[in-house]
Amino acid sequence: MEFRRFNDTYIVRMDRGEEVMSTLAGLCEKEGIRLASVEAIGAVDRAVVGLYDVGEKVYHKKEFREPLEIASLLGTVTEKDAKPYLHLHATLCDARMQTHGGHVNELHISATCEMVLQLIPGEVDRKLDDVTGLNLFQF
Amino acid sequence: MEFRRFNDTYIVRMDRGEEVMSTLAGLCEKEGIRLASVEAIGAVDRAVVGLYDVGEKVYHKKEFREPLEIASLLGTVTEKDAKPYLHLHATLCDARMQTHGGHVNELHISATCEMVLQLIPGEVDRKLDDVTGLNLFQF
Amino acid sequence: MEFRRFNDTYIVRMDRGEEVMSTLAGLCEKEGIRLASVEAIGAVDRAVVGLYDVGEKVYHKKEFREPLEIASLLGTVTEKDAKPYLHLHATLCDARMQTHGGHVNELHISATCEMVLQLIPGEVDRKLDDVTGLNLFQF
Numbered sequence: 001m002e003f004r005r006f007n008d009t010y011i012v013r014m015d016r017g018e019e020v021m022s023t024l025a026g027l028c029e030k031e032g033i034r035l036a037s038v039e040a041i042g043a044v045d046r047a048v049v050g051l052y053d054v055g056e057k058v059y060h061k062k063e064f065r066e067p068l069e070i071a072s073l074l075g076t077v078t079e080k081d082a083k084p085y086l087h088l089h090a091t092l093c094d095a096r097m098q099t100h101g102g103h104v105n106e107l108h109i110s111a112t113c114e115m116v117l118q119l120i121p122g123e124v125d126r127k128l129d130d131v132t133g134l135n136l137f138q139f
Numbered sequence: 140m141e142f143r144r145f146n147d148t149y150i151v152r153m154d155r156g157e158e159v160m161s162t163l164a165g166l167c168e169k170e171g172i173r174l175a176s177v178e179a180i181g182a183v184d185r186a187v188v189g190l191y192d193v194g195e196k197v198y199h200k201k202e203f204r205e206p207l208e209i210a211s212l213l214g215t216v217t218e219k220d221a222k223p224y225l226h227l228h229a230t231l232c233d234a235r236m237q238t239h240g241g242h243v244n245e246l247h248i249s250a251t252c253e254m255v256l257q258l259i260p261g262e263v264d265r266k267l268d269d270v271t272g273l274n275l276f277q278f
Numbered sequence: 279m280e281f282r283r284f285n286d287t288y289i290v291r292m293d294r295g296e297e298v299m300s301t302l303a304g305l306c307e308k309e310g311i312r313l314a315s316v317e318a319i320g321a322v323d324r325a326v327v328g329l330y331d332v333g334e335k336v337y338h339k340k341e342f343r344e345p346l347e348i349a350s351l352l353g354t355v356t357e358k359d360a361k362p363y364l365h366l367h368a369t370l371c372d373a374r375m376q377t378h379g380g381h382v383n384e385l386h387i388s389a390t391c392e393m394v395l396q397l398i399p400g401e402v403d404r405k406l407d408d409v410t411g412l413n414l415f416q417f
Binding site: 035037039049050051052053054055060062072074075076087088089090091099100101102103120121122124129131132134136137139 | 141143145146152155179180182206207210232235249250251
C-alpha cells in the first residue's frame with residue numbers, strides 16, 4: 001500500500017495480496033483518520049460479501065474465489081470505541097461481466113485497488129441499535 | 140433521519156421505515172441545498188427502480204419486496220422550478236448476493252441509509268429536453 | 279457536452295451520441311485537469327466493459343447493444359506520459375433491472391451522462407507494473 005495526501009484527499013494504491021478492510025483500517029489508525037468518505041475501484045481474486053436480513057436478524061454471506069473487478073466500493077470511515085470503524089459496500093463483476101455485491105467483509109486484491117479517501121472535518125460515532133442489531137451513526 | 144453538517148459535507152443517517160427520495164427532498168428543502176453530489180450505502184426491504192428506453196420513450200420499472208443491500212446510491216441534487224430535484228441511480232444486492240439496479244423511484248429503508256452529501260457552491264437547473272423526453276442539466 | 283466549474287468541482291453533462299471516455303479525455307486536456315475523482319450516472323445504448331484476469335494475463339471483454347442505465351461510474355483522472363489517463367469502472371442495468379459491469383472501454387450515451395469531477399490539488403503518475411501488466415498509480 002502506498003498513498004499521498006493532497007489537502008483533505010488521500011489517494012491510495014493497495015497492492016496484489018493485500019486485503020482492503022485491514023489495510024484501510026491500518027491506514028486510518030496510522031494517519032488518525034476519524035471521518036472520511038471512501039470511494040474505490042480495483043480488482044480482486046477473493047471476496048467475502050453479505051446481506052443482513054433485519055427481519056430475521058440473519059447475516060447471509062458468500063465467498064467468491066475468482067477474478068472480479070471492483071465496479072464500486074463505497075462507504076465511510078467513522079469511529080467506534082475510539083477506533084476507526086469501516087462500513088463499505090461493493091459491487092463486483094465476474095469474467096462474464098455479471099455482477100455480485102453486498103456488505104464487505106473481505107476483499108483480497110489481485111491487481112490493484114485505487115481509492116479516494118475524502119477527509120471530513122468532524123467526528124461521527126457508532127452505537128449498537130437494539131431494533132436492527134447494527135452499529136448505526138451516532139451524532 | 141438525523142444529520143450533521145461539517146463545512147460543506149452533510150453526513151446523514153436515514154432510519155428504518157423512511158423512504159430515501161422523499162426524506163432527502165425534505166432535507167434539501169429544509170437546509171436550502173441547491174447543488175450537491177450524493178453518495179450512499181444502506182439496506183432496504185422495498186425498492187422501485189427503472190430504466191428509461193430513450194428510443195421507445197417507455198419507462199420500464201420493477202418493484203422489489205425483499206431484503207436488499209444498497210451497494211451504491213449515486214447522483215445529484217439540482218433544481219427545477221426553484222425546488223430541489225433529485226436524480227439518483229442505485230445498485231441493490233439480494234440475499235444470494237446478486238445485483239439489480241436502475242434509476243431510483245423509491246427506496247424504503249429496512250436498517251439504515253448512510254449518506255454523504257457534498258455541497259457544491261453554485262446552481263444547476265433542469266430543463267425538459269424534447270429529444271430524450273428527460274429533464275437534463277441546464278447551465 | 280457542457281459543463282460548469284464551481285471552485286474545485288466540475289458538473290458535466292454529456293449528451294446523446296457522445297462517448298464518455300473520449301469526451302472526458304477531451305475535457306481533461308482542454309481544462310488541464312491532472313488529478314480528479316470521477317462519479318457519474320446516466321444512460322447508454324452501447325457499452326464495452328471488461329475484466330482483466332491477472333493470473334492468465336487475459337482481458338475478457340463484452341459489448342452490450344441495448345438500453346442500459348449507468349448505475350455507477352467511478353474512478354479517477356491521473357496522468358501518464360504527461361497526458362490525462364482515465365481509469366473508470368461501471369455498473370450498468372438493463373431493462374429487466376439486471377446488472378452488468380466492469381472496467382470501462384466505451385460508453386455511448388443514449389440519453390445523458392451526469393458527471394461530478396472533483397479536482398484534487400496534486401499529481402499522480404502511472405507506471406507499467408511488470409507483475410500485473412497494468413499501469414498502476416506511481417507517486
